[in-house]
Amino acid sequence: MKRKFIDSSTLQTVGYEPQSGTLEIEFKNGKLYQYYEVPELVYRQLLAADSAGKFLNTRIKPMYSFSQIQ
16 A cells, blocks of 8 residues: 655654545554545545644544554
8 A cells, every 4th residue: 555654743644545444553662553434535635634643632533443554
């Protein structure tokens, strides 16, 4: 999945696959996670958020299943 760099103190890159709704997030510590069945609107809101880390912790982690892939 192609990811783009994001301006965040904890997140390094973010990618999204609209067909499956898979959101991929790479943290600055090198860990990589995929979140499943995430609507595209939520992905866009993440990119526009004042704090991407806070948005991830409050609007994505509690709502969507995920797995660490690296």
